[in-house]
Amino acid sequence: MSQDTNTGRRRMDQAAGLLVRTTEALLRASDETELLEQICRIGAEAGHCLCWIGYAGEGPERPVTIMARAGQSADYLDGLTVSWNDDPSGQGPTGIAIRNGQPYVVADTLTDPNFAPWRDKAERFGFRSGVALPVGEGDERIGALMYYATRPNMFDAQVVGMLMGVARNLSHGIAALRMRGRHQHVARELAESEQRYRSLVELAPDAIVVHGHGTILFANQAAIHAFGASSRSRLTGRLVLDLVHPESRDDALERLEAPPPGHILNHYRLLRLDGTPFEAEVLACSISFKGLPARLLVVRDISERTRVQETLMQTAKLATLGEMAAGLVHELSQPLNIIRLAAEGAMMLIERDKASQEFQTQQFALIAEQCERTAEIIDDIRIFSRRDTAPIQVFDAALAVRSAVEVLEGQFRPDGITVDLDLPTGPLPVSGRRIQLEQVMMNLLNNAHHALRDSKDAMPSDWTGKIAVRATRQDDSVQIVIDDNGPGIPDSMKPHLFEPFFTTKEAGRGTGLGLSVSHGLVVAMKGDLALGESPQGASFVITLPLDLHAAGPTPLPSLSPGRAPSAVSADAHILVVDDEATAAQTLARYLRELGYRVSIAGTGIEAWKLFSEDPADVVITDLRMPAGNGEQLVEKLRDYDPLLPIVIVTGHLGATERVAANLEDDRCAVLKKPVALGQLGELVTVFLRPPV
Template structure:
């Protein structure tokens, strides 16, 4: 300072320039110390303002940042020196307005330093002159702070004397502003880094808490798709440690029908596609299996930076309780359906029994008075036949009948059945049935019933007339499409039956195939249930598409045959053969049925022997064979309650006489031994109930062939 005083005596102007440079250098020296020690932006700004005033002798210093509001105000954030309410008294903006054309506004707006050399005379300083002069401010410099893009900050320094800032001092202050800008950016970056670290720690802690507390099992698959880690729930549920899960063979934890190869393929699929969801069967350490839902997700990780990090996360949810609840819901739904079914059966059979009993009682009354009752007996017989048709539909629905599958001409069945059902109706039939359509593997009789029921359903839906369209086409189902339909891959023929009737209410769609569900007063509610049962037992699938006002469309997939239909598959039946006197052995455990069979056979002069148990039947047949009085035919009931049934009885009879002529009879559906009677050794089958003519004609035909 003594040197500076000497220079003032020699050259006052040079001394002033030196003094300004020295104070600028002084603020630079102290600012470096502040930056090293300060880690808070607000404290850094405040200490710099204090330094400019206390150490360097400036009149006042402040830092402000431009706001992004409509007025574009400059918000002071730190100040020091002889301020005495100056910043509260003035309004500074960085917009191109009178309040924004001062040094601060221009510096922020242009990004260049601005000097007001004489505040008392500078016209641009008019909005703030009175307040500035009153506080002894002679000149000022505004230095932009490039802390954001674009520039939004400014360091303002005021001196007491006019023209206080020469070029050298301005250069040093600009360097100071640059250093301050870098320091602010560094502090903000560090603040963001610390905030990001805190957020990362918080998220990591949250994820770890979720990982530990999750009720689902979580697997992390690392390089090579091996298990890298599992959560605690996985160890508890599987009953073993993560080390066991890593080291034991994968098959140990995979339930049938799945394989380790399938599991690895699923994980690789997740790596390729990003996400895979599927159901699975897992196996615990103790060998028990459980159904589960698996969600695989690819982890987006920089493998160059983290080559050992997990690649795929698997979320496994135990479905045991859900499956149990679904089974219980289905059981309750079945009970509800059974209630509807039982009520419908009781209603229909009571009506039919009323017709039978009423006509029989009237017939008896007329006969007691010596009057004819043929028409009453015919009506009773008609009611019995209706009951037989009803039981046939019920048994087809309940147990299906094993279809007599053969190559069948679907085109011929559709045309013959549809034309017959639509005869006399106001409905127009349109068909799209290619001549080259392959045969289907089906039972022609059951297929006819399917087409008949669907056509009748359309007729009932369009009583005033309409259009029925029936089409068919060949479809080749690949693995994915077949799986979507619940079928095996292969060639199928799709039969489509569509009407333009009123359609089906969405609330009724789930129940359309339920037995005894109908929306019509004249419907039985068994037609579509029977169709669904027959199609499923043929290895096919039926789907229903319907919207109110847009008609109804049934799509049926049936397995295509590799062979053409047999010649003469629909030939007219041969005339009934002539009858002769026969010896017939009957196994029937129901006394009423047994006596009716005896009466029918004896009415034609046949000799009849009745048995109620398979063992008695075997003894009777053996005795007759030993006496040279072989029975011409044996009628065997397949269901003997508490005794030897017809199938096992026939096996014993064939040991005695391989040529035994046996007829299978049953009140159950035309399935098993009835549908495939020849494979079980029977010469013919006669489902119950049957008329006298059917039994007598069958016996005559069998004996004629012999």
């Protein structure tokens, strides 16, 4: 057997013995510092002239701190500067191993270019080769473990593989010791907490409940009062989920099965023992109760606060709507003026027999186009016309931003203010209520508009007001920025901007609720509204978490308004229900022209009678009607035939979203008035088309 083979075998035996001894040390370790020192001593006793362990530090310099060392060349480390930064002191084996997470072998200190800054000192201390091994995995790198030898080429692949086992075991050992230390610390805190919590909770004004695995173990007097318990109806022994309203039960069950760490504050809808619901904030944390793990819940009834907040929100909406009124009247008068001019001009030429077929088609197309423009403006007024009770859904934040800009942009033009809108091409899905985000956007845009308009006289003659709105995706969040080039906000006012009733406007203009309510709405969506940095003017930044897992609403089939479709079947029977006779007759005339058989009813009761005598293939109904409204009719029709195609046509503000949320699916569509006949006709065609 050759000398090289014997040498290689000795090195392998040495590394294997080192691995065994360090593993034994890890199993016996109870202190991190002692463990590091013992690992280095074992390395020195195994024949290495130097073994040391360095921890990776934070900060711009990224220093490597020597934690332990051993060996005849240990003094080599005195005064040594090592980092894991991308600078000359971080280009050695230690820095490279920490940065890359891979071992770095110095085959010969005299020839390795990365070892040049330390070569002379290493030669004085008598070592020629070495290896640096990362300690920790991924982003959790703790530092590095280094071995040095007096001869070159002492760390081949097999030896490095053995030593990597030492480094990995050391990583797990350090993690285990730290975890054990945290556990012991928490255990001490929980023990102390258990000793004193009773004296605190019994006097607390908030309801406090302790449960173990979902069963109530303890309730203070405030909890007994809050949930309406008594000596006959006790809280202890009941299931926590019995006190949770069905609307919040899924979320509560998820947290019950997998309690998150730390103190978690959530909003829930709860139930008293008599079944009365109430809104509550629930602060939850883990404790030890009678020696067993449990969860402590602090419950605060916020029903009154919720009602006050809703009132404030509605007040802010109405205040904003009042400020927008003049602009909205102007926006609506424009398309209405075009409609009237086109209609009266066409009638005059028709009476004089001067209107060609092409001219009439153009005028009617213009009227239809302006009706669509009017409908869009009316649709946007929904944001401020009603209380928002829509359920929390996933929606596209970019569409909400665009909608808010479009409804206000026309009001900026008379004041010479331009809006620069920059939105991404893809969707920005967030969870919440779209109307509330639009309300926030419109409030911020209105504030920018007022600031620019009021400061115009103090600006240079060539100055023009500008508002920039951009939405971008930032990792797992959405960032919406609204900038203007106005006078900005004085530093003295910035700390108070989001306080209720604080306003920078003169008396009689503004309630001081806009920014406060806006901040509350964004926070309720688990986001943040803050004042941004801007060299000129004011800047506000909305940050919202992306929701990439929940599915958004299923869109209706793609329709083309204005194109008259052909009837699928001439035998198809359509029932039109509308208390406005002119609208019903016009719609019926259009459908008959397409070849359908059409019946007309003016009330829900009349419609149900006609349907009972002659069932229709498709029902088109209004919502608000005397003698049986549309919602009652739809419920009866669904009970009769769950697959019956239904088209709901409504102009009632607020009802559109409510009905859409409850009824809209692939067999029921909700359209807002004014409706394009071509769009409605194509939707009927889609509903009557046989399934593929």
